[in-house]
Amino acid sequence: MTDNKTSEHNRLSGRMRRYARVGGNLGGTAVKMAGSRIFSGKDDKSGEARLLKEMLGSLKGPLMKVAQMLATIPEAVPAEYAAELAQLQAQAPAMGWPFVKRRMAAELGRGWQSKFAEFEHEAAAAASLGQVHKAISHDGRPLACKLQYPEMESAVEADLKQLNMVFAVHRRMGAVIDTREVSREIAERLREELDYVREAKHIKLYQKLLTGQPEIRVPGVYDELSTKRLLVMDWLDGRSVLDYKDHSLEDRNNLARMMFKAWWQPFYSHGIIHGDPHLGNYTAFGDEDDHPVGLNLLDFGCVRIFPAKFIGGVADLYQGLMHDNEEQVVHAYESWGFENVDRELVDILNIWARFIYGPLMDDRVRTVAEGVSVPEYGRKQAMKVHAALKQKGTLKIPKEFVFMDRAAVGLGGVFLHLRAEMNFYRLFNETIEDFKLSEVAPRQNELLISTGL
Numbered sequence: 257m258t259d260n261k262t263s264e265h266n267r268l269s270g271r272m273r274r275y276a277r278v279g280g281n282l283g284g285t286a287v288k289m290a291g292s293r294i295f296s297g298k299d300d301k302s303g304e305a306r307l308l309k310e311m312l313g314s315l316k317g318p319l320m321k322v323a324q325m326l327a328t329i330p331e332a333v334p335a336e337y338a339a340e341l342a343q344l345q346a347q348a349p350a351m352g353w354p355f356v357k358r359r360m361a362a363e364l365g366r367g368w369q370s371k372f373a374e375f376e377h378e379a380a381a382a383a384s385l386g387q388v389h390k391a392i393s394h395d396g397r398p399l400a401c402k403l404q405y406p407e408m409e410s411a412v413e414a415d416l417k418q419l420n421m422v423f424a425v426h427r428r429m430g431a432v433i434d435t436r437e438v439s440r441e442i443a444e445r446l447r448e449e450l451d452y453v454r455e456a457k458h459i460k461l462y463q464k465l466l467t468g469q470p471e472i473r474v475p476g477v478y479d480e481l482s483t484k485r486l487l488v489m490d491w492l493d494g495r496s497v498l499d500y501k502d503h504s505l506e507d508r509n510n511l512a513r514m515m516f517k518a519w520w521q522p523f524y525s526h527g528i529i530h531g532d533p534h535l536g537n538y539t540a541f542g543d544e545d546d547h548p549v550g551l552n553l554l555d556f557g558c559v560r561i562f563p564a565k566f567i568g569g570v571a572d573l574y575q576g577l578m579h580d581n582e583e584q585v586v587h588a589y590e591s592w593g594f595e596n597v598d599r600e601l602v603d604i605l606n607i608w609a610r611f612i613y614g615p616l617m618d619d620r621v622r623t624v625a626e627g628v629s630v631p632e633y634g635r636k637q638a639m640k641v642h643a644a645l646k647q648k649g650t651l652k653i654p655k656e657f658v659f660m661d662r663a664a665v666g667l668g669g670v671f672l673h674l675r676a677e678m679n680f681y682r683l684f685n686e687t688i689e690d691f692k693l694s695e696v697a698p699r700q701n702e703l704l705i706s707t708g709l
Contacts, residue, residue: 398491494539512676593654
């Protein structure tokens, strides 16, 4: 057993190494930004955004994941920054086999390899916080072993502190969004992602949420092989959703429909969302004729559980916008935690709300955003919000709004990639037709208790 003082020293030294690396890169980027402005006399946000993306892409790890989150929150960073940061992919170089052996031994003991019939040396996937290896159980079942990189807790804590530097740069540019709650929410969710025991409970949560829906598969968890930093699950065979982007419209719509159902149904029935709906967290499985017939949900690190009041606000805002009921709209924003909601602020918030809710309010077959490419998705509306808030003043974003918005934008982006054409209005209203706010909290509590959350 490691001595506590030694463990703390290791964590401290890990944080200090991360501070030096991140601080040096951020500092160098800031100097380049400042130099560009001084010598050119221009406010070149596009050039600065490219510099920032390059810096974060070279760092990998938690800070890059934070950058991806910021890119989906309207005006958390300038629009030029968001466009560049959205291109970052949560990928990192995989650890080599000697490193993997040491990490696995630290989690399961020296004889860890005897617990598997086979364990592939090469990682099947690598991301910002860990990597996945394929293995075979002694009874022949394929397994996915998600192994966290070393010193990730230190890296996350260091990166969260450095995140304040990014926000500080934005404030000097005349930010219109108060990012204090944004920062707090990101910190809470990112710390949760490090806890694989919690993620295992999230998986069991979704197994229950999606019971009786064979078209949406959730992996099983092997508790006896899992730890806080190692998560062993069923390996779900499938292909990237984008592999189907040139398939028939029927196939693409079928995939979009399954994703819509997997996201919206748990939210309205139990106030729970998958907070990271990007393409890497889903795969599709097909039939003998290569038609997609099902969806695999793969990553459950970022699951957001909302209070019933927030779900009520989502429903109230939808109905308020549909029927031009300003009182209901104001109530919705206030229930989310927006402060000083006057008519001017409602008009500004509605710019973004109508963008998000637009496809759900339009009773016809359509794309999620007609005539818009994926990189431009939401940018025009974000620029309008920015211009309006420049006149209105700084807006404080409630913490619950952050991942709800991020998930909605991410889901819309997937629909754009698939070029899906559906009646989103009918799909949404079929999902919420039995919605009763009074039933959400009791159902949620029962489910959380049953899964130990």
